[in-house]
Amino acid sequence: STAREIKQREEIESLAFNLERANNRLRQLDKQKSEFVSIASHQLRSPLTSIAGYASLLREGNYGNVPSKMNEPLDRIEQSARLMAESIEDFLNVSRIESGNMKYDFTDFNLREETEHICDDLRGVALRNGLILLFRTDLSGNSIVHADLGKTQQILHNLINNALKYTPKGTITVVVRDDDAKKRIYVDVLDTGIGMNEDTLHSIFQKFERGDKANTVNVKGTGLGLYVALKMAEAMQGTITAHSDGEGKGSRFTLELPRVAS
Numbered sequence: 645s646t647a648r649e650i651k652q653r654e655e656i657e658s659l660a661f662n663l664e665r666a667n668n669r670l671r672q673l674d675k676q677k678s679e680f681v682s683i684a685s686h687q688l689r690s691p692l693t694s695i696a697g698y699a700s701l702l703r704e705g706n707y708g709n710v711p712s713k714m715n716e717p718l719d720r721i722e723q724s725a726r727l728m729a730e731s732i733e734d735f736l737n738v739s740r741i742e743s744g745n746m747k748y749d750f751t752d753f754n755l756r757e758e759t760e761h762i763c764d765d766l767r768g769v770a771l772r773n774g775l776i777l778l779f780r781t782d783l784s785g786n787s788i789v790h791a792d793l794g795k796t797q798q799i800l801h802n803l804i805n806n807a808l809k810y811t812p813k814g815t816i817t818v819v820v821r822d823d824d825a826k827k828r829i830y831v832d833v834l835d836t837g838i839g840m841n842e843d844t845l846h847s848i849f850q851k852f853e854r855g856d857k858a859n860t861v862n863v864k865g866t867g868l869g870l871y872v873a874l875k876m877a878e879a880m881q882g883t884i885t886a887h888s889d890g891e892g893k894g895s896r897f898t899l900e901l902p903r904v905a906s
């Protein structure tokens with residue numbers, strides 16, 4: 645039976661070898677895919693800048709008077725260019741995350757202040773959509789975090805913009821609170837919008853996942869925003885959680901970051 649054992653060992657070794665080869669091949673393909681996305685996205689970016697730039701020059705009357713009839717098509721060009729730029733940024737972020745090329749620049753900053761600024765910036769957009777955007781704090785200590793400021797702003801923008809996108813009417817409430825014992829700071833983004841069922845809740849942080857309801861409210865998106873936001877939060881020792889009591893019952897998204905050690 646030693647001969648049988650040797651044969652078995654040979655078979656196992658050959659299987660392991662093939663598996664290893666297949667794995668290497670997959671890793672290589674994955675890398676090529678990331679490179680392709682990155683190159684394609686960079687190539688799309690500059691013509692897009694030119695489309696948006698000329699639309700804005702036209703609108704500002706740099707090529708002569710703009711008849712009022714032309715405002716709407718110019719608006720549409722600008723809006724589409726902005727949406728496309730956002731999608732491209734999402735693709736680039738995914739390829740940066742997957743190739744390990746996402747760079748984080750850690751500093752200490754006040755999360756409450758930053759969150760309040762973003763709310764002030766987005767309040768106008770909310771009002772134009774007939775929504776109220778409220779900001780509150782419920783802090784027992786300071787709200788200084790050690791994280792990448794730009795990435796944190798991007799996450800908050802993403803969560804609040806989603807709340808605006810998926811809320812046909814009502815209120816968006818942003819709350820900054822803390823847990824002194826756990827040394828964590830939380831930003832809740834609560835909305836009175838379309839909400840999510842259990843199935844949707846479980847998939848939204850995955851790549852390209854969009855809720856079934858997302859398309860019916862006619863909201864454009866790539867389904868990459870939350871995937872990117874969660875990866876960024878995790879890289880900063882934080883996380884993002886989502887909650888909803890069900891469809892039509894609003895949603896709550898929470899960004900959690902560690903308070904800076906004092």
Ligand code: ADP
Binds near residue numbers: 835840853895
């Ligand atoms: P996108 O908005 O481009 O679809 P995201 O990754 O930001 O991509 O969100 C994924 C999905 O999560 C959305 O398609 C939607 O179904 C759901 N979602 C996100 N935010 C909300 C919200 N505030 N209310 C209801 N559903 C939401």
